[in-house]
Amino acid sequence: MSGGGRHYARWELVTGGSLLGIVVLLALLGPLLAGHDPRFMDLENRFLPPLSPGHLLGTDQLGRDVLARLLGGLRWSLAAAFCATLIAFCVGTALGLLAARSRSLLGVAIRQVTAFAQSFPVFVLAVTMVAVLGSGFVAVVLILGLVTWPVFCRVVQAEAGSLFAREYVLAAEMLQMSTLRLYLRHILPGLLPSLSVLLAFHFADMLIAESALSFLGIGAPLGAATWGSMLQESRAYLINAPWLLFVPAGAVVTLVITANLLGDGMRRLLD
Amino acid sequence: MNRRLPPFVVWLRDLVVLLLGTTTVLFFLLRLTGDPAIVLAGPDATEAQIEAIRADYGLDRSLPRQYLAYLASIARLDFGTSLADRGPALEKVLTALPASLLLGGLAMLLVIAIAIPLGAWLGARRRGAARAVTRWFLFVLHGFPGFVIALLLVHVFAIELVWLPALGASGVASWILPTVSVAAFLAPKLIRLIEANVAAAAGSGYVRTARAIGASDREVLWRHAMPNALLGATALIGAQFAFLVTGLVIIETIFAWPGIGWLLVQSTVSLDFPVVQAITAVVVVNVYLINTATDLLQHRLDPRLRHRQALAGDQP
Numbered sequence: 001m002s003g004g005g006r007h008y009a010r011w012e013l014v015t016g017g018s019l020l021g022i023v024v025l026l027a028l029l030g031p032l033l034a035g036h037d038p039r040f041m042d043l044e045n046r047f048l049p050p051l052s053p054g055h056l057l058g059t060d061q062l063g064r065d066v067l068a069r070l071l072g073g074l075r076w077s078l079a080a081a082f083c084a085t086l087i088a089f090c091v092g093t094a095l096g097l098l099a100a101r102s103r104s105l106l107g108v109a110i111r112q113v114t115a116f117a118q119s120f121p122v123f124v125l126a127v128t129m130v131a132v133l134g135s136g137f138v139a140v141v142l143i144l145g146l147v148t149w150p151v152f153c154r155v156v157q158a159e160a161g162s163l164f165a166r167e168y169v170l171a172a173e174m175l176q177m178s179t180l181r182l183y184l185r186h187i188l189p190g191l192l193p194s195l196s197v198l199l200a201f202h203f204a205d206m207l208i209a210e211s212a213l214s215f216l217g218i219g220a221p222l223g224a225a226t227w228g229s230m231l232q233e234s235r236a237y238l239i240n241a242p243w244l245l246f247v248p249a250g251a252v253v254t255l256v257i258t259a260n261l262l263g264d265g266m267r268r269l270l271d
Numbered sequence: 272m273n274r275r276l277p278p279f280v281v282w283l284r285d286l287v288v289l290l291l292g293t294t295t296v297l298f299f300l301l302r303l304t305g306d307p308a309i310v311l312a313g314p315d316a317t318e319a320q321i322e323a324i325r326a327d328y329g330l331d332r333s334l335p336r337q338y339l340a341y342l343a344s345i346a347r348l349d350f351g352t353s354l355a356d357r358g359p360a361l362e363k364v365l366t367a368l369p370a371s372l373l374l375g376g377l378a379m380l381l382v383i384a385i386a387i388p389l390g391a392w393l394g395a396r397r398r399g400a401a402r403a404v405t406r407w408f409l410f411v412l413h414g415f416p417g418f419v420i421a422l423l424l425v426h427v428f429a430i431e432l433v434w435l436p437a438l439g440a441s442g443v444a445s446w447i448l449p450t451v452s453v454a455a456f457l458a459p460k461l462i463r464l465i466e467a468n469v470a471a472a473a474g475s476g477y478v479r480t481a482r483a484i485g486a487s488d489r490e491v492l493w494r495h496a497m498p499n500a501l502l503g504a505t506a507l508i509g510a511q512f513a514f515l516v517t518g519l520v521i522i523e524t525i526f527a528w529p530g531i532g533w534l535l536v537q538s539t540v541s542l543d544f545p546v547v548q549a550i551t552a553v554v555v556v557n558v559y560l561i562n563t564a565t566d567l568l569q570h571r572l573d574p575r576l577r578h579r580q581a582l583a584g585d586q587p
Binding site: 113116121123124125127128129130131132133204208211212215216217218231234235238239242245249252253254256257260264 | 289292297300301303410411413414415416418419422423425426430515516520521524525535536538539540542544547550551554558
């Protein structure tokens with residue numbers, strides 16, 4: 001890639017990184033900034049428009065502060081997407097390393113599952129599993145992580161496979177380096193660049209999947225402040241209170257674009 | 272080891288293994304969570320109804336025997352009866368399938384109709400303000416989840432402007448918003464891929480040769496660069512078509528579109544497990560068929576793949 005591409009990549013990384021910093025700060029300071037309990041209902045002050053005194057982003061159909069719910073939803077979304085991504089990353093990388101060289105039945109099975117999962121509509125599986133296993137933070141995170149690990153597995157398999165054919169890895173093997181040391185010294189560092197790109201994009205996917213689940217009303221528990229449930233509830237009041245749609249929609253889009261900027265920037269840097 | 276079997280047998284074997292795997296996972300998941308009779312009977316069932324279900328499904332037998340009986344009934348395409356209306360679960364799913372295929376097909380056509388010219392234009396142009404603006408627009412659009420696009424479209428075109436209906440699947444006017452919602456969130460990926468492929472083709476040897484013997488820009492783009500760019504895009508189009516089901520789950524729910532996505536959410540919320548099971552099986556078969564079609568198409572279109580396979584077939 002030309003110098004312009006690198007320049008553009010740096011711009012993307014700086015923008016995405018600062019946005020992520022702001023977002024994490026907002027999530028950490030959430031309750032302090034909001035000044036309201038996201039569940040507190042003030043039926044006297046329903047549907048206050050944004051910029052009302054005391055309610056920067058207005059109130060919803062039950063008089064709850066939209067800013068407080070937005071920040072509460074931010075915590076939920078960030079934590080859920082982060083944990084789900086981490087689970088998928090750990091399981092996928094471990095199984096991918098296992099399958100990259102193994103000729104055992106397990107290796108074959110992992111490769112088969114990974115190959116099919118590439119085009120399997122995993123979200124259908126996630127919805128089905130929520131139906132069976134129930135909702136709540138732990139269930140959602142586990143389900144999203146455990147149905148999406150093949151994404152990481154596929155990349156690790158392919159990349160590790162090509163790394164094992166490299167001369168420096170062959171040399172290390174011939175020098176009888178222990179398997180653990182070989183993986184830690186040569187294979188994992190070689191995988192790191194493409195894995196970090198994947199992590200960013202997967203985070204965006206998990207964010208969308210999580211808010212979609214709570215939008216459908218099957219992810220978060222009833223009454224919890226999540227962006228998905230805020231979007232769902234806004235649908236009944238679109239005519240009189242469009243900010244109930246615009247605020248959480250803007251939040252989801254901002255966070256997804258932040259992750260996309262980071263992923264895109266890292267990919268450009270690698271090319 | 273597959274080379275000794277005829278392709279169709281391998282194909283059928285893989286499909287059976289796949290179905291077996293999916294249904295087995297569902298079978299054990301249902302039993303992991305406690306008493307499946309309670310789940311199967313639904314939330315408002317009485318003790319007597321739960322007992323009846325237990326006897327009906329043979330849940331009083333040992334787990335291995337239950338599993339075999341379950342496999343036998345699935346082999347007969349019997350997924351049980353829907354808890355909502357006591358009709359056969361599979362029939363309910365197959366009734367909903369055409370609506371989903373209509374929406375998916377329309378959206379895919381729209382995506383392809385937009386992505387090919389736009390991708391070609393972006394890939395052939397090196398610089399320019401219009402290109403930069405379009406790329407930015409696509410990057411931002413890529414950040415919009417499908418259901419957010421759908422909600423915003425409903426707000427603008429159904430609530431504010433009142434041009435189009437917000438719900439249902441009756442008449443062409445009601446097809447527009449769901450189709451555009453699905454297409455808008457699939458299109459950016461395909462456009463980017465075609466753009467990258469066209470740009471890569473522009474720097475390749477065969478395009479240089481075509482230029483050298485006097486082909487015009489137009490000819491080079493559409494006769495030489497584009498077929499190759501599309502070849503690379505076939506796999507993505509196939510994967511997207513298979514992946515569409517994911518998008519349809521939410522889009523159909525928003526627009527009350529009577530397809531399998533909507534049915535899945537309805538059955539999930541009401542814990543209508545036989546229907547959920549039947550949907551999963553139907554989706555798996557559909558995805559498998561689409562993947563097969565994509566593979567076949569790629570082999571037809573790409574002489575290199577045919578050649579490689581012929582070579583592989585000759586080897587011992």
